[in-house]
Amino acid sequence: MSNDMLFVESQPKENRWQKIWFIVVLLLLIVTCVIVYYFLFKEDLNFEDYKTVVDITTENGLGRLTLNEIIIDDNQILLNATFKPVKDLNFDHQIFFFPQVFVNGKEFTVRNGGQTIQQSDKSYTIYSSVKLSELPEDKILNLDIRYNDWNGEKKIDEPWEFQVEASQERLQEDKKVFPVEKKVKLLDGQEITIEKVVSTPISTTIYFLSENSLLNKALHFKIQSATGESWPFNVAYPLNEEYTKWGVRIDALYLTGKSYELIPIAANGSELGSAIKIGD
Known part of the structure; x- marks a missing residue:
């Protein structure tokens, strides 16, 4: 699969909204890279x-x-x-x-x-x-x-x-894997399956599957600790050419506690169902 910039250029010309979204994602990824390298x-x-x-x-x-x-x-x-x-x-x-x-x-x-x-x-x-x-x-x-x-x-x-x-x-020794395997219905009727959350001293990633390749691109997540501290996950990226496997990552976050809540969030800011407990 191609890199971010080539990925933008490979979109069909007639699908302008799709192309605009990929440009926005590219800019967000660049900002994320700045944060990554700073940390x-x-x-x-x-x-x-x-x-x-x-x-x-x-x-x-x-x-x-x-x-x-x-x-x-x-x-x-x-x-x-x-x-x-x-x-x-x-x-x-x-x-x-x-x-x-x-x-x-x-x-x-x-x-x-x-x-x-x-x-x-x-x-x-x-x-x-x-x-x-x-x-x-x-x-x-x-x-x-x-x-x-x-x-x-x-x-x-x-x-x-x-x-x-x-x-x-x-x-591999320090990596923490939180199994999830929970289904979530989006506002447009599509359903995703959140597979797992993987956390290392360098980053934390949420992995999920979509039913169709045309995933609702406005899907966000939030992970919240038992003390109320929370972290937003805002930019998902595809992990396969069919656009059915996805990851969304936040850098410089290491989940060292025993349990957290994972909250899927729609574009309008509303929570999609109940919070999902991860961990013990």
């Missing part, structure tokens, strides 16, 4: 146990790209790279490289977003968030990372490539 790479939060330091540099006619580090999360890979363009290359913070990632020889990518931040006249930091339909259960993952896409507009003739081994053993 995961800039703040003094302890994610060292989940990072793989790479520090490998490759070079082509466009410049030098150094892959600094990788974080493996639940069905998500975060990458931090530094780009030093060649002299006279027309490059700025509005240009982004979409990486293609193969895990153990297979591609699971369903969303690909990120941000470019200018550090100096000759250096840019490129953050990437690659969301996946699934991840193999192996403790060590073999990653083939190819920065081969220029801003979602054209392919890079000589892509920067990296082969990296990354561990997800500690993440």
Whole structure:
């Protein structure tokens, strides 16, 4: 499946509302990426146990790209790279490289977003968030990372490539899975099945299934703790080409308590049925 920007461009021209919605989702994902990288790479939060330091540099006619580090999360890979363009290359913070990632020889990518931040006249930091339909259960993952896409507009003739081994053993130990398996009826009559909630020290994701590919796109969720603290989940993304498997994620949230309430919310702000208890 294609990345966010290509995903927008692939929509039929006649379906303008569909295209507008995908553009809105893209903008929200970019904002989310800014938050992700602020928390995961800039703040003094302890994610060292989940990072793989790479520090490998490759070079082509466009410049030098150094892959600094990788974080493996639940069905998500975060990458931090530094780009030093060649002299006279027309490059700025509005240009982004979409990486293609193969895990153990297979591609699971369903969303690909990120941000470019200018550090100096000759250096840019490129953050990437690659969301996946699934991840193999192996403790060590073999990653083939190819920065081969220029801003979602054209392919890079000589892509920067990296082969990296990354561990997800500690993440698997710390991951918490809350089974749900509850059906919820939407305002338009469609029915979804909330499968589970998966929480790691890096993010929390709600996984659900829809009956049809034309899911009510205004569906939101809220998770609430026993003390009344709550977190909104607002932007769902498809996990398959049929648009029947979905995920909605919030970053920098780790559910460490024993029980919570999961509340589906319609576009008008009304709750869809009773709160669903998750956990013990």
